Amino acid sequence: MIRFYEVTKIYPNGVTALASVNTQIDMGEFVFLVGSSGAGKTTFLKLLTREIVPTRGQVLLGNRNIARLRPREVPYLRRKVRMIFQDFKLLPNKTVYHNVAFALLVTETAPRKIRPSVEQALALVGLENKASAYPDELSGGEQQRVSIARAIVGDPSILLADEPTGNLDLETSWDIMEVLLRINKRGTTVIMSTHNSVIVNGLQQRVIELDNGKIVRDDRKGVYEGEAEHNAVLPG
């Protein structure tokens, strides 16, 4: 169980990215995190991997306050809570295969289990034939899919997906959503930030909407707000 209790995050330069956020996400849930650009979605997710710590308030995982973890416990947190990064964060001097395998290596997975797992993950995102390419030889969407493969390969108990379909066409996006939903079915909690209204509306899952660092909506079976409205009022 994930709990945010009065969480406020103010960055060193004075920007308030989250302001007194309270919420609870149960194990096994599938949650969409929506909101306009700069609303605080990435900040929300980063708090869960302890990439940042809250300025005030507590982020609880189970009963542990994540900010209070000892430094040497952090790597183990990050093996349970995997993130699909908005900016991919691939290692430029490793091939696609090794970028994905790396996530298993660090968890000290038995070597003989690594190859089949990696190959399966790459197949899920449709990159079987790019295994030996380096990140800068990939298109934007392909890099994004490598980052997804790396996050799902170890069957994490919590999967954070930050805008995982931003660079993908709708068809590939649906393929990715299928993967995420399947993982969720197996019991993994999935929190996904997205701007893709088609997907949000199509899946009817829980939707948490952030605006300016505050939670302004929390719907079971929500839709992406505002789409209809904007679809009608065309510019130009």
Place this chain on the structure above:
Amino acid sequence: MIRFYEVTKIYPNGVTALASVNTQIDMGEFVFLVGSSGAGKTTFLKLLTREIVPTRGQVLLGNRNIARLRPREVPYLRRKVRMIFQDFKLLPNKTVYHNVAFALLVTETAPRKIRPSVEQALALVGLENKASAYPDELSGGEQQRVSIARAIVGDPSILLADEPTGNLDLETSWDIMEVLLRINKRGTTVIMSTHNSVIVNGLQQRVIELDNGKIVRDDRKGVYEGEAEHNAVLPG
């Protein structure tokens, strides 16, 4: 006038990103470039800024073969043909303001014209209040908007937008589209690659669709194909 004549691009690792592409885009046109991830969209755009040169065939701008430009002519090409990069390519040690001003500085714009132009561009993308932040202090969508501001600030004659709304919510995306359309109205040719079906369908402009490096569709007043179909067939 932009002309692709039998353009083939094979990357050093043997991947064929474009195969015998022929097309023509007139000055002042607005073109959507669509296609699945890895279809060759970014490759198509990079050929126009001479970031890469075709393996076979010719890319003509006016009557000049871009591949044949002398090295010292390339900077002047890139001042006329501005690109919004899919991966933003911001200078990490410059503030937002200076990242945008930089595009004017290199064109030897009169110093007193720089500040108002930069401020106007930042206002257009809604980042007036982030002028003094550094790129790593911005959210994904904000970085994308800086990259857009930098591309439009010099009123280029050709604007290439590679997935400019990938990290933006629909509302901000429409604001950006308004800006691009306004620039297009003033005579700038705009070629925009995108996966955003809502926008493509809403604007009914020319659509070129790539698949596996080939042009498979070229519609005046096109729509984003496949949306209806996928919207219906929900996974899970």
Place this chain on the structure above:
Amino acid sequence: MRYFLAEGWGSARRNVSLISLGTMAASIFVLGVFGLVMMNLTSVTGHLRSSIEIRVYVEDSLQAQGLEKLQQEIESIEGVDTLTFVSKDEGLKRLTSQLGERSGLVDILEENPLPDAFDVRVMNADMTPDIASSISDLPGVLSVSYGQGLTEKLLATTRLIGVTALILAVILLGAVLFIVGNTVRLSLVARAEEIEVMKLVGATNWFIMWPFLIEGMIVGFMGSSVSGISLYAGYLACINRVAPVVPFIPIIVEPAPVARLCTGLVVLGVLMGVLAGGVFVRKHLEI
């Protein structure tokens, strides 16, 4: 473990490139050249200092017994190493050969004007003046000569050379440590991002650190081996040509001490590499 070695080696090959390797090699080479110069300098000044001796002229009145007593007294002075008796006849022979061209002068002498003497060697050349003055106070001693003036100059000079060489050694070693450390670290800066990603993906600090340590070790070993070996071979090749030209200068020609120096350099290189790599990751891990 296999992973770490493979990783360290692989990344050493891919990233560190020739720059830190070259810097390591160049620095170690300079250090080695300096070390060789120092070794030879020490050998030369040592030779010079060991050639200093005190000539003690004995009063003619002294008989065999008196001579023996004086000898014992001199030997009992602290710092005296060995002592040789030089009879007046032998003294004249030596003087004749010392005067060289002008020895005709001696031939016209009717009688040997020289007294008997002792040649005294001291343990530490720096003590020569003190010991000489102690000896001159002994009864039966006519006069004491150790090239007063010249010997003091020689001693001061060798001392100056020694101190200067030591200061230079410290400066050079400091500079080399600084330069090599920084170069290895700079060459790793491009990989701060890699460390960041590893941390985000859940790698433990040790897991991240090992490849860097191994990489530092490899760079240190390879860089210093290159210069150690070329120094060893180059020095011995050179010296075998130089030594015959200046046979009177006691240059070091045996391979053993040179080999020891070069081995020391390689060890130093490896230590520097590992340290630089270790310090770098530690900093970026913010442990």
Place this chain on the structure above:
Amino acid sequence: MRYFLAEGWGSARRNVSLISLGTMAASIFVLGVFGLVMMNLTSVTGHLRSSIEIRVYVEDSLQAQGLEKLQQEIESIEGVDTLTFVSKDEGLKRLTSQLGERSGLVDILEENPLPDAFDVRVMNADMTPDIASSISDLPGVLSVSYGQGLTEKLLATTRLIGVTALILAVILLGAVLFIVGNTVRLSLVARAEEIEVMKLVGATNWFIMWPFLIEGMIVGFMGSSVSGISLYAGYLACINRVAPVVPFIPIIVEPAPVARLCTGLVVLGVLMGVLAGGVFVRKHLEI
């Protein structure tokens, strides 16, 4: 232009950091120390070499006229610098003082056994043996003495020192150029991306290059100034304590040559900085 300066300075402050500056300073410092040692060594060996002279003993049969003719003949030999007449009486006086303790020997002589002589100074000490043998072939010359053996040793030694110092200088300069160049370049590697972006945004090559050149110049100037100034001040401070201790060694104590050396170092530093910056961008610009 204002842009370039501001940019070069700004990025020098932000990026290059203390590492290349420190490396530059350390390297230049080592180079400077070596330069000072070389200067003093040259001064000392020069002093030693200039103290070599040829003593020409003249046959007793030679009269005033014959002496004059011989003097002219010697002076006309190539390489002879100056020539002083030493009468037999003066010669005896000098010998007396040379013999020091043993001068009692001279007192018992009834007659001065020494011949008249010339002291000949040569222009280049290396030519001493040749000139001496030319002189000894002249009629009226009894014998020639220049400390045969010892002088050859001295000459060989100073030559060895000179050659060694030169080789070391070349090695050291090479190493410093290599190290400084690479460090400055390494510190710029993180900015290869920046150059890439500048190119994509339409900056001309010159526009990209200038800030790097200025930055290289600033780093070079600051790094070498730091060590140049500290070297100058440090040397003069030290030498004023050392010089009185060894008055017989001709150490360089005047500020002028030291200042020249340090200025040279600063110029070298600036050149290296600019070059390293220039080479780096050129490479990444792929002009």
